[in-house]
Amino acid sequence: MTAPRSGQYEIVGPRGGRTGEERTVVRNEPLPPTPQSGQGYRITDPTKNGAGKGK
Template structure:
């Protein structure tokens, strides 16, 4: 299953969760990062990579 990058490093995180790192063509890398809503996404390990759809963190507000 391909998961095209929907977010780039430096973009603001829309919702808190674990974001998979995906290659330029959408291939899975097996890595993921945890990011908090409103914070910028961290740099990816290699150029051209981005972030796919998140596994949303569930928490009480």
């Protein structure tokens, strides 16, 4: 899966519980593997500087 937006992504548990771990990912780059099976990502702090946006 690739990141739809640049920013901070929090790793969440299989039922959506917070883990407190975050990763910084650039738009259209692949999200790194999660530490445990069943975990996923939720964007917590999108980048606000507009870098990488098309004209």
